[in-house]
Amino acid sequence: DVKVTQSSRYLVKRTGEKVFLECVQDMDHENMFWYRQDPGLGLRLIYFSYDVKMKEKGDIPEGYSVSREKKERFSLILESASTNQTSMYLCASSPPGPENSPLHFGNGTRLTVT
Amino acid sequence: GENVEQHPSTLSVQEGDSAVIKCTYSDSASNYFPWYKQELGKRPQLIIDIRSNVGEKKDQRIAVTLNKTAKHFSLHITETQPEDSAVYFCAAIGGNKLTFGGGTRVLVKP
Numbered sequence: 001d002v003k004v005t006q007s008s009r010y011l012v013k014r015t016g017e018k019v020f021l022e023c024v025q026d027m028d029h030e031n032m033f034w035y036r037q038d039p040g041l042g043l044r045l046i047y048f049s050y051d052v053k054m055k056e057k058g059d060i061p062e063g064y065s066v067s068r069e070k071k072e073r074f075s076l077i078l079e080s081a082s083t084n085q086t087s088m089y090l091c092a093s094s095p096p097g098p099e100n101s102p103l104h105f106g107n108g109t110r111l112t113v114t
Numbered sequence: 115g116e117n118v119e120q121h122p123s124t125l126s127v128q129e130g131d132s133a134v135i136k137c138t139y140s141d142s143a144s145n146y147f148p149w150y151k152q153e154l155g156k157r158p159q160l161i162i163d164i165r166s167n168v169g170e171k172k173d174q175r176i177a178v179t180l181n182k183t184a185k186h187f188s189l190h191i192t193e194t195q196p197e198d199s200a201v202y203f204c205a206a207i208g209g210n211k212l213t214f215g216g217g218t219r220v221l222v223k224p
Contacts, residue, residue, distance in 0.1 A: 035214075039217075040123060040216050040217070041216055042118075042120070042203055042215050042216040042217045043158070043203060043214040044214070045211055045212070045213070048211070056210075058211060059115065059211070059213070090157070090158070098146075098207065098210060099146045099148075099207055099212075100207065100210075100211075100212045101146065101148055101160065101163065101212075102148070102160040103148075103150070103158070103160065103212070105157040105158050105159075106157065107156075107157055108157065
């Protein structure tokens with residue numbers, strides 16, 4: 001069974017702080033994703049990666065960056081946290097292929113920026 | 115890019131009744147349409163999917179239909195049970211990105 005582990009379940013940060021959200025998967029998946037989940041807006045793709053050191057912008061990359069130094073780890077970085085980045089962040093991984101399916105999600109990190 | 119709209123945003127049904135969730139997409143090149151279910155406090159999980167070369171797919175009490183001409187697809191849940199209460203997300207693959215709809219919160223009342 002695929003396991004996607006996010007380092008924190010809840011996080012509270014101050015405006016302007018640099019924030020790191022870590023994600024590790026144990027199934028040797030090539031594809032990894034970061035989504036944010038907000039009520040009524042569904043899951044919106046921030047960044048994704050199909051290979052080590054590779055990254056592509058999703059639909060809402062502004063204010064975020066990512067790092068993929070190892071295949072199993074995909075980090076999301078908020079360069080200077082702002083209150084509008086308060087949200088639930090979901091990491092996911094999937095096997096290779098154009099369908100990105102199935103997505104295996106982590107439990108999520110609920111980030112509050114004050 | 116792809117745009118996916120999902121309706122309704124909330125749906126309340128009596129146990130045993132059917133539930134239908136509808137989604138529309140914008141990119142006519144989209145060819146894969148998964149549905150994810152997220153129970154309260156849990157992670158989303160894939161429950162069923164459909165590809166553009168078929169019009170309907172069933173798995174026990176759930177079914178999906180796809181109308182490529184109209185660019186819409188639907189999730190049908192029959193004989194709803196309390197464990198069907200959850201948020202459901204439709205999605206479509208456009209280019210190399212999976213785009214999700216806004217979600218439907220389904221409440222099954224006993």
